[in-house]
Amino acid sequence: SPYRPLAGRRIVITSGPTHEPIDPVRYIANRSSGKQGHAIAAAAAAAGAEVLLVAGPVNLPDPYGVTVVHVETAREMLAAVKAALPADAAVMAAAVADWRVASEGGQKIKKDGSGKPPSLEFVENPDILATVGHDEALRPKLLVGFAAETQNVLENAQSKLVRKRADWIVANDVSAETGIMGGDANTVRIITASGIEDWPSMDKQEVATRLVRRIADFLGGL
Numbered sequence: 611s612p613y614r615p616l617a618g619r620r621i622v623i624t625s626g627p628t629h630e631p632i633d634p635v636r637y638i639a640n641r642s643s644g645k646q647g648h649a650i651a652a653a654a655a656a657a658g659a660e661v662l663l664v665a666g667p668v669n670l671p672d673p674y675g676v677t678v679v680h681v682e683t684a685r686e687m688l689a690a691v692k693a694a695l696p697a698d699a700a701v702m703a704a705a706v707a708d709w710r711v712a713s714e715g716g717q718k719i720k721k722d723g724s725g726k727p728p729s730l731e732f733v734e735n736p737d738i739l740a741t742v743g744h745d746e747a748l749r750p751k752l753l754v755g756f757a758a759e760t761q762n763v764l765e766n767a768q769s770k771l772v773r774k775r776a777d778w779i780v781a782n783d784v785s786a787e788t789g790i791m792g793g794d795a796n797t798v799r800i801i802t803a804s805g806i807e808d809w810p811s812m813d814k815q816e817v818a819t820r821l822v823r824r825i826a827d828f829l830g831g832l
């Protein structure tokens with residue numbers, strides 16, 4: 611029988627982008643394939659956890675053995691995460707849009723012939739990781755965030771750890787030349803209150819397996 615170190619544990623995972631509507635036919639979004647978050651969900655399920663995956667719009671199948679809630683917007687993602695908590699651990703791998711359009715039009719915005727483009731007003735979306743991190747009733751035993759950065763990776767990740775009250779931040783450099791965005795490989799560092807761990811480059815499945823093993827070590831056996 612396989613080794614199932616997360617048997618009896620509940621894990622909530624977010625993955626993919628969110629889509630924030632501009633009008634009925636347009637949206638703004640972050641670039642995110644969902645590959646890393648979905649791989650973590652699959653690895654956690656394979657390790658025996660009961661996994662609830664809150665997935666934004668992605669072109670990936672639902673991972674085997676995982677309960678998936680499909681959402682579009684950041685607000686829907688937050689509601690689904692809150693409904694799924696508390697849990698033993700949560701891994702927030704989604705690339706949530708920081709802003710949404712203030713007044714989503716009920717009708718498609720049309721060119722008015724003046725040559726003057728429409729202007730959009732934005733409002734800030736809720737920060738799901740920070741909301742959970744600051745809420746004692748929702749907060750899991752282990753809260754893991756991601757930090758995809760194009761510069762100052764370490765500084766930005768460390769400030770996120772503190773600001774969002776995460777226990778660990780998985781940081782990666784997603785500048786174009788790394789090929790990480792949309793690709794199969796990833797190079798990450800794990801930032802915790804007690805230090806930084808550099809992991810070698812490996813594929814996203816392997817990052818998922820190692821992260822899940824580390825989560826299991828942290829939670830311990832039941």
Ligand code: C5P
Nearest residue numbers: 702703704706736737738739755756757
């Ligand atoms: O600030 P930034 O978006 O880079 O932080 C990344 C981390 O915060 C990720 O774990 C991401 O899933 C989470 N996040 C979130 N809700 C947001 C923005 C980011 O949960 N609105």
